[in-house]
Amino acid sequence: MPYHEQNGTRVWQRRTRSESLTRWFGWLLSVAVFVYCWQQISAATTWFFVTDAPRIAGDIWDRATPPKWEYFAQLGRPIWDTLNIATLGTIIALFLAVPTAFMAARNTTPSTVFVRPIALLIIVSTRSINSLIWALLLIAIIGPGVFAGVVAIAIRSIGFCAKLLYEAIEEINEVQVEAITATGASRWQVMVYGIVPQILPAFAGIAVFRWDINIRESTVLGLVGAGGIGLQLSASLNVLAWPQVSLILIVILFAVVISEWVSAKVRGAII
CATH class of the missing domain: 1.10.3720.10 (MetI-like)
Incomplete structure (x- = not known):
């Protein structure tokens, strides 16, 4: 278990400094990849249809209910x-x-x-x-x-x-x-x-x-x-x-x- 000195006292820590830096670099890289992918998706998405989706879904629900039960035959x-x-x-x-x-x-x-x-x-x-x-x-x-x-x-x-x-x-x-x-x-x-x-x-x-x-x-x-x-x-x-x-x-x-x-x-x- 790694440790470091603080005011003359040994303080135990879970990871060494290099392990912590590597971990944070991995998180930073993941966030950067996510932001890049989100930008690519956003550029190819028509957001008007996305924001209008609840209204369209509600309209389809109104048209689809009640089901046409006689069609079951x-x-x-x-x-x-x-x-x-x-x-x-x-x-x-x-x-x-x-x-x-x-x-x-x-x-x-x-x-x-x-x-x-x-x-x-x-x-x-x-x-x-x-x-x-x-x-x-x-x-x-x-x-x-x-x-x-x-x-x-x-x-x-x-x-x-x-x-x-x-x-x-x-x-x-x-x-x-x-x-x-x-x-x-x-x-x-x-x-x-x-x-x-x-x-x-x-x-x-x-x-x-x-x-x-x-x-x-x-x-x-x-x-x-x-x-x-x-x-x-x-x-x-x-x-x-x-x-x-x-x-x-x-x-x-x-x-x-x-x-x-x-x-x-x-x-x-x-x-």
Whole structure:
């Protein structure tokens, strides 16, 4: 602990003079960067619209209330499509994520030199691009519709599921694996009886968690033409049908709350 002399008495201090100067210089640099960034943002912002935002928000609120409740009859199929997009996309992603995870884990990959880097590349590339961007690309390739949304959700989910799963594989108890290997079991038998039982709880939790996330993401894919309730939201926004927009937002909120409740119950049962 550093100290300095004051009136002949040693006074303890938390940091040395050089450490304090370095700390203050860091704060000064941070403030300077913040001021510079704020100036850049201010120069590119039309502040009239920002200051007028409360009035605009109040006007939209008046137009959007009360919701157009009779429009609910037309939202049954879109919300069903949204659930299908999330569910099918999650299932497809899990089928592809499992082998990818086993190839990425150090203790199960066939080759740490060739196979593992490819698996890690798949994980990183699918996680780094948002599902909306995947949907835009797929709509240009296979056309608009629910199928493009399913594939977009699936691709986006592969990296997420595979990353968490391969980390779970690398953290297994090797004693069980060694015990099964000592019996003369083959590589596949070791995997089935020594590794899979240990990662099943993690796999189930990852699957439910990702499905919960995909419910949220699939609600907005329709904004770019990938089907689901987002398509109805986009159509209502385009014609400024604010009572319909408010009802759609309520339905989306209700669907997300239900999926969160189901996800929490399932995870609680697993854990």
